[in-house]
Amino acid sequence: MNALAEEGARLLGGSLSSSRSFAGGSLSHLVSIELTDGRSAIVKGGPTPRAEARMLEAIRGSGAPAPEVFAADDTVFVMEIVEGDGSLSRAWASIGAAVRTLHAATGESYGWDCDFAFGAVEIPNGWSNDWPRFWAENRLLNNGPHIPGNLASRIEKLAKGLADRLPAAPGASLLHGDLWSGNVMASGDRITGLIDPACYYGHGEVDLAMLHLFGSPGAAFYAAYGELDPGYEDRRAIYTLWPALVHLRLFGSGYRGLVERLLDQLGV
Structure with missing residues (x-):
């Protein structure tokens, strides 16, 4: 279990069951986590996680779709898993x-x-x-x-x-x-x-x-x-x-x- 996953689980107040590397951008580190109580989320690190979390909240506040932010600190933020099929052609x-x-x-x-x-x-x-x-x-x-x-x-x-x-x-x-x-x-x-x-x-x-x-x-x-x-x-x-x-x-x-x-x- 890596430190990013452990920190995400701590922020959610749960115990980590499993984690795996998640496909992200070239400038960020992400993992998906599953807790022993069945909850799952994406954990993202970076230099300014609180700032990025606020940006996602601003997008959601506008009415446009964005992942829900569950928690954030100075090291990581934890957000909802948003599914996609990899193609925008019909959307x-x-x-x-x-x-x-x-x-x-x-x-x-x-x-x-x-x-x-x-x-x-x-x-x-x-x-x-x-x-x-x-x-x-x-x-x-x-x-x-x-x-x-x-x-x-x-x-x-x-x-x-x-x-x-x-x-x-x-x-x-x-x-x-x-x-x-x-x-x-x-x-x-x-x-x-x-x-x-x-x-x-x-x-x-x-x-x-x-x-x-x-x-x-x-x-x-x-x-x-x-x-x-x-x-x-x-x-x-x-x-x-x-x-x-x-x-x-x-x-x-x-x-x-x-x-x-x-x-x-x-x-x-």
Whole structure:
């Protein structure tokens, strides 16, 4: 029995019967546990488990599906097991409706009440009332010291003109923040949960751009999500640039081409 499983059982006030490694992301450690009283759960470690637990609770509070959080401390949090069949192909309409529900929950400003991180890549979330400035400072320019100089210069050029490319004050929607297909659980034609969030309040199109990073939501998603503002396709490259930069920093030069293609598309 590993320490992660033992801590999860302790938080639930039970005795551990069994545990097994659970398929998770490249930046997290998860185990599924079963207690002697028959309860089962997922235990997830990480540097900020309380923060991630609060994000899942915020998603559930919006009415969108997410695992229920049972307990959390400074080491792990314990959550409901959400089943999925590994395919989203029949669930895009359900996913679109769920993301629409998530984005209908709004805040008064852009950002979150604490910073977050993907591994060693920081996610600064200081509050702002200026969306282009928030995106420039907290999602683009902060990567400058960690990427090749010529890319950093192009990012700086783009950031200077964001006020002409992004809306000044879009609705401050509750964002999942890392909404790629691997963080969407579905069974058949129904979404069962949004997992592994990096929540903050911002322009809803950010989540939609992330969904396109490694796949395509398709027409059923957009029919359920609802009409988008004019210029969405142009803004998508700006919003995709952030996860591309994160992948470049985390996983290396294999993602440099993606960053360069997006900058080329944006004409900087």
